[in-house]
Amino acid sequence: MAVDPALPSEGYRLTVGPDGATITGGDEAGVFWGRQTLRQLLGPDAYRRAPIRPAPRTLPYPTIEDEPRFAWRGLLLDVARHFMPKDGVLRYLDLMAAHKLNVLHLHLTDDQGWRVEIRSRPRLTEVGAWRRRTRLGRGDPPVWDERPHGGFCTQDDLREIVAYAAARHITVVPEIEMPGHSQAAIAAYPELGNTDVVDTARLEVATGWGVSPHVLAPADQVPRFYEDVLTEVLEIFPSRFVHIGGDERPKDQWRASATAQARIRAEGLRDKAELQSWFIRHFDRWLAERGRRLIGWDEVLEGGLAEGAAVASWQGYAGGVMAARAGRDVVMCPMQEVYLDHWQAGGDDEPVPFGWVRTLRDVYRFEPGPPELAGTEHAARIIGAQADMWTEAADSQQRVDYRLFPRLAAFAEVAWSDLPAPDERDFENFRRRMDAAHYARLDAMGVAYRPLSGPLPGRRRPGIPGLPFAGPPRERSHP
Template sequence: MASEVSLIPAPRRLERAGGSGAFGGDARTGVDPSLGPEAYRLTVSAGGVEIVGGDEAGVFWGRQTLRQMLGPDAFRRAPITRGPVTVPYVTIEDMPRFAWRGFMLDVARHFLPKDDVLRYVDLLAAHKLNVLHLHLTDDQGWRVEIRRYPRLTEVGAWRRRTRMGWGEPPLWDERPHGGFYTQDDLREIVAYAAERHVTVLPEIELPGHSQAAIAAYPELGNADVVDTAALEVWTDWGFNRNVLAPTDGVLRFYEGVLEEVLEIFPSRYVHIGGDECFKDQWRKSPTAQARIGELGLRGEDELQAWMIRHFDRWLAARGRCLIGWDEILDGGLAADAAVMCWRWYGGGIAAAEAGHSVVMCPQQEVYLDHVQAHGDEEPVPFGWVHTLEDVYRFEPVPPRLAGTPHAANIIGTQANLWTEVAENRSRVDYQAFPRLVAFAEVAWSDLPDPDERDFEDFERRMSMAHYARLDALGVGYRPPTGPYPWQQRPGVPGRMHNKPRKTWRMAN
């Protein structure tokens, strides 16, 4: 690739024709379905600029490539110079490797205003990422308006204080925190994203990670073993043992929630969580044990699977598809469900081999809340160290599946950013970028095996042009030399994992 073009993600084919010309802002566009979904061909010649897409999304991605060729100032909100821009004569043919190229933004732990979410839609689109996964509910907050259950936001959207970092004894920010999106806010986000060929995936957690909902409606919890009326929206982080009760009333309640969610979000997939559901209360609950006996189940894992299968059938009857974290495999996977694999690779491999669609997002590789480098200056270090190069060498298709028919069941990949210690836009930017740029290239480009990838070329393209593009976009990324003083968080303790990080090449 010619260095002066410096495109990210790297296209499949770039041919220089020699020479360059002035571009004044008009490009001819067209659609040729034979190119394939999201594919495009961009031609810059003495005759002008032409973008042909396999569909309208392909045309849009071609425009993003042209935007990069116009220089970093093309990413500003208004032009700062007048007149045409010189661009090289090239032909670029490109198409994505994966249909699902996602980013999960956790707005439950720390609420982000609507405008910040809209901004992230723009940032995803600029990098040819096409799924924004909004984590809307958790123990620490409920962020989506449900009109038939107003207490979900009147009570569940607000917590009285917030733990800062992960140290012991705990350090607290005593200010209340909260917020939620109205249904019209979310419709606006969905429509804005659709114009940029980004799908918004809603996540409504169940049966675990539900204390905010139980605080609003105590009857949702296991009231026969816990005083659910005394529960508040959780102010701490970590593992929470307050989970939903496996009752018909809870099923009807969440059907009502999802009916309104489906009216807002047209996405094929709906995420129901399913992760980290502790079964202690179910083991002690006469109600839960009676349900296990009534259904002839072999324990609490199958009880959770029964709840997941219920919503799998409920969503399928409405033309939608359930997707959940890989714990939904425990106790038997629902027939039509898709799996988002976050715990190493085993769950994704098992699901793909069983014929289920899988999105790979292992925390050991692409959790962007994890620390970016060794060193005391990194703000609130958490998890394993995931450097820019680590993310660039991430390979979504496990070796065991590569070259087999099951590899086609890996429909895509996703980077996830949990926000326990990313409390505002600046902190989210710092954690996401520039690693999300590396991830975007992994998700889009047809890269070689991890050990053969040219990270030096990627770094060169970042340094030559892409950091300047991020600057023009106003992204507060982590500089390659380390955090600026104002990006550090002295006095806020982190928590690093003690167990060594397994590399993905050690997977099955």
């Protein structure tokens, strides 16, 4: 194994012959991805944790030259809504490596839980990491699991995750949500909320789903609080990008808050959209001063995009196109295409139906590059693609596996390979390759994927209502 800088970054050349296999990479990551391809050639048993039979004596003698289409090939793992302990995260890093995915976007905070230890603010985990009960699915009247739920990762746990990922050439991008999706933080430290509107001292960590009205107050102490939080986060995560959320921020409390209105006047802002931008711009500058870059959901475009911010375009393609045309880097993760918490097929047997039906074929037809940017200088601003796994309806490793796989395999091929246009892609070829080898690899890795024939009896969840979306997927209008 060797590095040849003449090859592209993350690219590799794999040659197998009578004397063995040789892997040359454009960098160490390229060598690693070449090893993953060799592992595929060795057969499904190469994916087991211990050998169960002698390794094959012969292999085909190919020469394979390959390189990724995108530099950011990501998976978002939401450990905030349902906590996933360290060992579960390490397992998904192994699964990502096997699929040549290289960015783990770790969603660490939300209304329903705060999952990262912050030593200077201990109540974030003493209080914010625990909720007294959990809503099961959606529906009216609601169904509840009355057991308390929670947990968090210590800083050393997270350092272990970062090191384990780095050994697999995966970058871990942390997400600390602000100014919305902050109810758990406000429950721990009530002074972070809009105290002139709501009695935040009575607020608890959210137990249900949906968008919480409780947002951070635009008061002087709030940015200082989150600067202290992020100072500790930067010590754990060396990633260039830090995600600060910025999405789904209701305006009602700011509209009613005298403090918010005073901030708008003091900063010369026009409206509440620019108040959102005030938060984002502050942390864009703060992160840039420390050699990092802010990335946020496409609502960070509201009120004007901060100087160095990148955009994760989740509401569709429009926000990403707008940001790319403005010269900003974009990661495409439209919920209509690659939100893998959405159900995979219709039918009463599917567990907790949510969102739009997105089949394996649908995900294989996902195209990260917007056609309106094709052939323009802005196309290069699409730096990658990401599949997102939210966990409102996935309360265990088995449930996460079921929603992610096999669709994550289709996404991984799209993010790595320069495939034809969606209408020209050979899905049947992909399906045959899955049947011939890849399902056996997933079996060897212990992945509880959804068979194309439907859920096995133990995967169903009768009596728990979902929230299926009506009609075909539509792009949300963008501000």
